[in-house]
Amino acid sequence: MSGQRVDVKVVMLGKDAVGKTSLVERYIHHRFLPGPYQNTIGAAFVAKAMCVRGQNVTLGIWDTAGSERYEAMSRIYYRGARAAIVCYDLTDSSSFERVKFWVNELKNCEDQCQIYICGTKSDLVENDKALRQIDYHDVQDYADEINARVCETSSKTGQSVGEYVHTHVSIEILNISTEMWKLAMLFLQYPCDKLPSQYASLTCIHQNLPAGFRQSHLMGKHWPEIGETT
């Protein structure tokens, strides 16, 4: 669907009507379209070129349909994703159950994909605290268990949207890539357990890598460079 180069593939997942399309709309076009809710059919693709710390990068965002009817199709779209923004509606506890479903899928099938858990419609809970059905700290605890990041956003007001995607998704992913690259170079020179002490911070990243990745990728068999199409 996208003939263009994509450096970082990002997939939006989550129950229907949680606000995935609105989040993309806010991020790409800086607007919120209030009209009647129109469910996504299949998936939509949008690309965004950006400059992150001097590097030109194209994010390719796949906005999947939340309806369970399209579940099989959504699986196709998370293949090879570097990041998944798994959304839930802060006013709908059932949408958080769906987050757990997608997280399990990603952990089983795409263990190199960084997971971002995004609570949507924060404007609603700010206006009326009684509407909140999911406690932030519960989500944070869950995110810690699965090594994910958390954020609460509002596409209506724009709260945290651009900042979240730019700071966390693009910069973080690129940083990790850069650090992984340095690590790969190091591990070619030193046995894994004998890294010089000044690289201690890098070993933290190493410890956080998925096990299979550590074994097969770090030793230089395949190392995706920033800029390689995924």
Ligand SMILES: Nc1nc2c(ncn2[C@@H]2O[C@H](COP(=O)(O)OP(=O)(O)OP(=O)(O)O)[C@@H](O)[C@H]2O)c(=O)[nH]1
């Ligand atoms: N108040 C408020 N409403 C929102 C916000 N984001 C989305 N909505 C509303 O929630 C409804 C669903 O939004 P969508 O962005 O279409 O949801 P979706 O997750 O893409 O839905 P599917 O395509 O079915 O998966 C729409 O009526 C939006 O206007 C928000 O931040 N605040």
